[in-house]
Structure formats: C-alpha cells, structure tokens
Amino acid sequence: MAGHVVPQKVYFVIFALLIGLTGLTTWVATLDMPSPWNTVVALAIAIFKASLVILFFMHVKYSSNLTRAAVVAGFFWLAILLVFTLSDILTRQWIPQSTGWTTTIESPH
Amino acid sequence: MSTTTLEPSIETHVHYLNVSYGIKSWLLTTDHKRIGLLYLASITLMFFVGGSAAVLMRLHLIEPQGGLVEPETYNKLFTMHGIIMVFFFLIPSIPATLGNFLVPMMLGARDLAFPRLNLMSWYLYMIGAIFTLSAIAAGGVDTGWTLYPPYSSAYSHTHVIMAALGIFIAGFSSILTGFNFIVTIHKMRAPGLTWFRLPLFIWAHYATSVIQILGTPVVAVTIALLALERLFHIGLFDPNVGGDPILFQHLFWFYSHPAVYIMILPGMGVMSELITCFSRKRVFGYSFIAFSSVAIAVLSFLVWGHHMFVTGQSVYAGLVFSALSFMVAIPSAIKVFNWMATLYKGSISYDAPMLYALGFVGLFTMGGVTGLFLSSLAVDVHVHDTYFVIAHFHYIMVGGAVMAYLGGIHFWWPKITGRMYPDGWARFAALVIFVGFNLTFFPQYMLGYLGMPRRYAVYPAEFQVLNVMSSAGASILGIGYLIPLIYLTWSMRYGKVAGPNPWKAKGLEWTTPSPPPTENFEETPVVTEEAYNYSAVGEEA
Amino acid sequence: MWSGFPLRPDQASTIAEGFDHLFYFETAVAIFFATFIFGTIFYFAIKYRRRSDDERPPEIEGSLALELTWTLIPSALCAIMFFWASSLYFTNSRPPTRALEVFVIGKQWMWHLQHAEGPREINELHVPVGRPVKLTMTSEDVIHDFFIPAFRVKHDVVPGQYHSIWFEATKTGKYHFFCAQYCGAQHSGMIGWVYVMSEVDYEQWLTGGAKNESMAASGADLYQKLACITCHGTGRAPAFNGIYGKPVKLTDGQTVTADDAYIRESILNPSAKIVEGYTPIMPTFKGQVSEEELLQLIAFIKSLGTEPQKP
C-alpha cells in the first residue's frame, strides 16, 4: 500500500547532485561560448536536473508505465507546441523575396 | 424536474431521480447522472441563446444592405453566436451530458473517480456562462469567436475582457471533465472489462479527454495573456512594440483546432453505439474505429496551421500543416467506411435515433471532404474566410455533431427518464432538421466559392439569391429544433414507461433499471463478452 | 434572374483557370464520396430493413482487405490533392520579376493604394491587362485581408509586416475586391473595385488625372526633409546605393537581406540590427513617418538600384 519506499540516502544524493548542477549552470554562464552553446548547455543541465527530480523525488523510476506515459505525454505535447510554432517563425525569412523591381524614378517603358 | 410527479410504475423502484427531492438535492449532488442532467439543462438553454443569434443573423442577411440591425450589432451577433455555440454548447454537449451520464455506467462503475470535481466542473461552466452572458447583456462583444489581436486587444470598444474571462473559466470546466474521464476509464473498469471490450463510446471519450487536458490549458493561458495585453498594454501581440499578432493565432489554434475534434469525437462515439444497436450487429472493424479515435486525438495537435495559410505564416510551415491536415482526414474516413460496412446485412430499423445516425454519416462526409478543399493550400487561398468555410464547419458541427447529440439524446432518453418519447414526432423532427439543414448550409458552399467573405453585415447584391435560400432553410431548421424540445419535455411526464432496455441494446447501461439507481448497479457487473454482441439478442427477448 | 445567380466567379487572372481545375477535381471527389456514401446508406437501409423483431443478422467481424482499401484509396487521393495544390501555391507565391508594383495600406475601414509611378487611389485599383502586378501590403491598425475573388488571390494585411500577392489579369473589366479578415464595425464596407484596362487605357489613366510624383520621388523628398542625408550622405552611415535586395553584414556576425521589412525595421527600430562597421547613432523615426511615407522611403532606396553611386 505504502508504495515503494525509497531509502533516504537516495534523496540526499540527488539533493547534492541538484545543488552541484545549479552551481555548474551558473559557472557555465560565465564562460563565453559561441552563440547557441550557452543556451544549449544551460537547457541540457536544466533538463537533466528536472529528470532527477521526476525520477527520484517524484518516484517515477519506481512507478507504473501509466505514470510514465503521463509524464512523457506532458513533455511531448509541449514539444509539439514549441517545434511547430518555431517551424513557422524560423522559416518565414525563407520566402523568396522578389528583388526584381526595376522601376526607377521615371515611369516604366 | 425534482417536482415532477412520477407515475406509480416508475415509482416502484428507487432511482437517482426520486431518491431525494428539492433544489438542494440537485445543486449539491455528486451523482454523475444528476450532474449530466444539470449540464443538459444549461446546455440546452445556451443552444437556444446561440440559435436565436443565428436566427437574427439569417434574417438580417435576407437583404444585401442588411435588413435588421446595424453592422456593429451584426458583428456582436456572430461573435456571441460563435462563442456560445463553441465554448458553451458544442464542446460540453456530448461529453458533459451523455458522457457524464454514461461513462461510469458503461464501465460498470458507481460514479466517476472524482464526483466532487465533477460537480465543480458544472459550477465553473455556469460561472463562465454567466460572465459571457453578462458581457452580452452589458453591450456585447464584437471580435469574432477567434478573438484575433490587435483588434481584440487594442481596437475593439466592447466587453472583450468579460467574455474572455468567461471562456477562461469554462475552459477549466472542460479540463475537469476530461480529467475525470481519463482517470475513471483507466482505473474503474468493471472486472473483465478489458480495453478491447470497451464500447467505442468510451474510446471516443478517452480520445476527447486527452485533447481536453492537453489542449485547453494553452487556450486558457493565451486568453489570459490577451486580457493582460488589453488591460495593461503589455505589447505582447502589438506590432508597434515588436509583438507578433500571428503568435496569438498559433497559440489560439493550437487549442482550437484540436477542439474541433473535442466536438466531433464524442459524436462519433455515439454513432458507433447507434449504428450497431439499430442494425443489430457487431461493429465492423472494432479496433480500427477504436484506434482511429486515438490517432485523431494525436494528429489533431499537428495541423493547427491550416487556419493560417494566408495570414503571413511561413509558406514552408503551411506546406507541413497542409500535409498533416490531409493525414488527419484518413482516420475519419476509416470510421465512416466501417459504419457503412456495419449496416451491411444488418437488421436495420428506422427508429428516430437511427435516422439521426444515418444523417450524421452523410452530412459529416460532406463537411469532411470540403475540409479537404480547405487543407489544399492553393484552394484555401481563395476560399479562406468566405462562406465556404462557414458551410464546411456547419456541415460538420451542425450536420454532424448536433445530429449525433440529438441521436444520442433520443437513444438514451428512456434510460435517462424512464420514459419513451412519441416516436412519430421524433422521426418527423429528424426529417425536418435534415431538410432545413441542407437548405441552410448548402447554398453557403456556393456563396463561398463565388467569393462572399464571412462576417459581412452588408454584401453585394449578386449574392442575394443564395442568401435568401439559406435564410429560408434556417427558419425550417429552427422549427425542427423546437419540436424535440417540446415533445421531450412532454414525455418526461406523459411518455410511455420504457423499461430497462427498450431497444434490446447491448451494453452495461441497459442491464440496469431505467432510470438507474444512484449506485447504477445493484452489484458490480462482471463482463464476459465483447461489446456489441448482438448475435445474442434473440435469446434474451 | 440567373445572371444574379452565377455558379462560378469570374476567371480573370492567369492563375484562375489552373485553380478552378483543381477545384473541380476536388468537387468531383467530394461529389463522388457524398453520393457513394449517401447511396450506399440508403441502399443498405432499404435492402436490410428489419423485417421481424427477432431477426438475427449474420456476424461479420471485419476485414483487413477492406480496411486497407479504404485507407489507401483516400490516402492516394489526398496525396494527389496535396501535391497538386501545393505546387500551384508555390508557383503562385513567387512574384515574377518585372511586375508593376502597387503599395497597399489597409486601415479601418478603407484601402489606400499607391502605384510606384505615383498615382494614389482609394478603394479602387487600376491595372493593365496582361502584365503582372505585385501588391505589397501593410496595415496601419488591425489585421485586414486583401481578396480579389476573380483573380483567386488573397492575403492577410498585417500591421508591422509586409506581405505581397501578385496577379496578371487576363480580361478587361471591373472586379470586386474585399476585406476578408474581420476588422471591426465597417469590415463589410471595406470593399472596392479592380479596373482591368487595356495597356493603352492604362497608360492614359496613369498620365491623366491629378499629377502625382512617383513614390520614389516622394521618398527622395522625405530623404531630404527628414535629414537622413545628414548622415547617410556623409559616410557616418552606410550609403543606400545598391543595398536593396543585397545581403548586409551585421555587427553580431549575422547577415540579413536588405528587403522591405529590413528597411522598415532599420527606420523604426534602428538599434535592432546594426550594420557592421558603424556605430548605432541613428535615432528612431517611429511616430514621425507614416506607413505611407515608409513605403515611399523604401521605394526611394529601391530606386537607387543595385550599382553603388553617389546620390
């Protein structure tokens, strides 16, 4: 009934990791990396931290597949929202712009 | 309802209607069946409010110059029509009434998993409705149901915030319904009721619920942002400070496209029940219908950009959204063909619910295939924001979803009230609605192709003939809707006593008395067979 | 009476016919399925009507072959429609070179149009037959939409953004254009006429009537009046000659194309993108130039061609 009882030690280890990773993100932010990499690293660390919380603090590692499906669905749908919205924003500039307008100050012909 | 005196024959058993009396016993009920009825009453009211707006619009459009109201008023009419019909009628229609009533019964459960949340959902709905109705009473809203900024956020002088608040709140009521269904379907099935023994009605509601819980929060936050923008001039969607009005459209349609499947999937679920029962046959291709519901739920989230082909969305994104829109049509096609195949060699009766069901299949097809026109990029350029779109979605939503809703109401009416409705009237009404409907909306396809834009209070004279036809149809349709309202109300008191299973239908809900007792079943049923086992019908009778 | 009851909108542009062919094809598909399905339903409903109350129909579980058939045939039809429609759309979304340019500004509730050559119009558009015309469109307030049914073209007109459509009229005559995006009280009044004229009539129309400077010339005047010249003529700021349509290198290492939207942004929000090698001293002109003047400035910069020279 009480579900899976996780040993307290696990919680402390995860806690230490989380605090360490918070320090890491902050430190990494002081580095001057080429353009997207700062963001990529920061997000990667955040995702890793979130996974730790979900798996251990929230017991998903010890839970049923149904629970896992709910977790995955939440993030998968978030990804749909972001990816498809960005698919518009990022490709808007691709529109072949007409550069062929040749009318000069005097009227055509 | 609580004061209705029931005839002795129904009085003989204690059921959910006569277990307690008085307003309080209804307003504080946690019985899913009573909540379903609370919803039924409120939704019917909203339908007639929205319908009255439609009637005024159609009257106005008889003359090109607009015979009835000022353009400003006309704009408020279609906005209120759209908002009420979508958020306060069609989205809750089948799930919150029939779904609420039937999901636990079909699962063999005593109630939904969270009965108090269920009641709260109805209260949220009512609060949302009151906000929206007071926005109307205070002078109306004129943004269109799509609420596009910057018009809605900076230029409209009407009660946008109040209406937005109403939609926001109603959104949470919808989330709660979906939430309850998902948990109930997962956790509270009767012993022996495996996934592939579930009625397809349940599969459809499961798919619907997925959309409700994952889509609705996004529209809630979008509408909240819109309200903040309007109140505090944040500039989120305001191009003057670098905001992008098209972002709103993305967020809005991320929900509102899937929402159209919230409106149709439950109807499809009803279809599967009706068609099997009235042709006395096991459904053809059970698993295909079941999985197509799930496929629709997932794919529905990938096509929203088809509402934005000409709004300045990237053409490449348009390409992707167009392709995916065609894909989402396939599961719907699968359903239609499987229903057709179910009729084959059946034992088909023409009871009123079946007439609605047959009407649904045909009209939904017509609405669906014209959806394909709209997902074709080049074609949408011409017909976008014309009456072609109006006709498309009324064919699906009125010809499809409303037909299914009426069919379902008639089918389960004896279960809900314990009494039959007058059969002749019911068939007559179904026919009137079918004729009126086609006359109203078919001409709109032609209008759209000819180029008449939607949301026009005044239109060029060359469109008049078709508009008059449409208005004529609408009055037939309106009368068609009044007939069931009258005879169903009448039958609550004077109808013939129905007995537990007047249709000789299959399904757990028919194994318990009509109306069912509060706990639904005397003892939890054990399921040993697949759904729609109609070959066993003769034996019971 | 039936002249008031047409079944097809005028076909008056080069793309209208191609469009209609696709439309007829889809209509045929729609009619086929509607008839097929209604027909089958009626047929089954009559043939298999219930004859007695204890009838027991045969059990039929399903059929994989049938499922595949009715998955694949609609899929194939969908694929055809998708490719056909998309290729039409893509061809039509690139304006041909040497199109006449007209600039369109929508505002509640009228259309302002100006030809590159100068003439301005309100809720009317005169164009010659047989020559491609490109409309570059923006809005001063809310979203509008420019829709010419006879030409089968339509696009939203979005504040803060430039969008264009193009067409080549094939028949002289008078055709409706509409605002197709809901924009407030007089949305349905935001309509007008396109007059398609013969080449000769059009020339006459251009030269006759009120004399207007060309847009580029108005832009040149603004260039003086707003004192752009104090920097852009001196080397403190980049010269405009030959920049239009060319890539521009920015300080942050990115490269952008100097198109209409970029120039607009450079004038209204100069600090957003800084040209490499310059300091961001340019003030914003937001609030000082109208949408119309912006278009004129753009026309002016365009008119400087692509060859660098001293203005």
Added chain:
Amino acid sequence: MAEHQAQSAVMDPLAHQFDDLQQQHEASNFGMWIFLATEVMFFGGMFAGYTIYRHEYFTAFAAGSHLLNWKFGATNTAVLICSSLTMALAVHAAQTGKRKALVTFLILTILLGMAFLGIKFTFEWSRDWNENLIPGELIAGHPFAPQGEILKQLQEAHAGLPQVELFMFFYFALTGFHALHMVVGIGLLTVLTVMAWQGRFSPERFNPVEGSGLYWHFVDIVWIFLFPLLYLIGGIS
C-alpha cells in the same frame, strides 16, 4: 441513502465510488499526474511566446536578463531544491508512519517556500518597482520607464526598450504564475501539517501527502527551467 454516504465519508476513508483503498490510491495518484500534465501545457503556452521573442529579440532579452540579479536567482534555486528535499523526506516519513518527522518536514518545506517568496518580494520585485521596470501599465501610474544607470546600460547594449519591456513581461508573467503556484502549495501544505498533527495519515493512507508532494516538486521543476531561461541569458559576468 445520502446520509449513509455522508456518514461513510467521515468514518471510512474509502469513497463510495471505489471498490477498495488500492483503487482509490491509484486513481488519486494518476489523477495528480494528469493534472500536472495540464500544468505543463499551461506554462507551455507562455514558454512558447518566450521562445519566439527571445529568438527574435535576443539582444534585448540578454540586456533585460542582465537587469536581474542572478545571485538571487541562484539562491532561490538552492532554496527550492532544499524544499524539494524536505518534501521528499516528508513523504518518506508518511510512508513509514513517522508522525513527528512528517510534521517537522512539512513545516520545514513551508518555511523554505516562504523564504523563496520572501527573497522574490523583498530583493527582486520591489527593486523592479523602484526602478520602474514593471512592464506595461500593470500597475496604474507606474509605466515601464527605466532611468539613469539602467537606461544607460540598456542603451549601451543597443537594446530596444519596447523589447526589453517584452522580456520584463515574460519575467513577471512566468515568475508571477510560478509564485502563485507556490502560494497555493504553501496553503496545501499548511492544511496537511494540521492533518498530520492530528494523526490523520498512516502508511495505508497518505494520498494527500503524496499528491501535494508531486505538486511541490513540479513547481520546483518549473523554477529549474526559469532560472537559466530568465537570469542567465547571454551569459553573466
């Protein structure tokens, strides 16, 4: 009948619609997860807007981010992680039936949550208020109008003010909704503490503790993303 129900609700932790405690527990746990999925989408709408504008106005977003003090952000991250730990330990205590430990950890969690809010209000938001960094006319008569040093800093970064204002809006919207969730969470935990004190939980029945725990961790996760996304744009020095 209704009375019977009402009675049984008090006497018996098993609600009438469920067959047994196991089913009830699973339903409430699964329900919590579904609820959290909707929460993800709720924040998701704002994240989508954030992503797009950050992409379009990176300079302004970086400049806006530099107006925030990352030290407070980092401290608060640590505070929330601590509170997640105490929450996890509280659930552990409930599972193992240690009433005193449960009460202690719940109280600790509440205190940490309040510390988070305290830091937010006193050191961050109040400064934004003083420096006129509140976006739009969110507070009447107090428009977004950076002055002095801050204005200079933004100008040097070549950031358009309206775009910085957009950033500040996302900052307030996201942290504001987050803080709202914290407040709700603290309320929930307070009720739980009282119930735990009264000994209403046991290893057989601690659904509310478990559910609130999940909620609390979720709020922590949101912040784990908010910290780098709001405080660390474009690096810090």
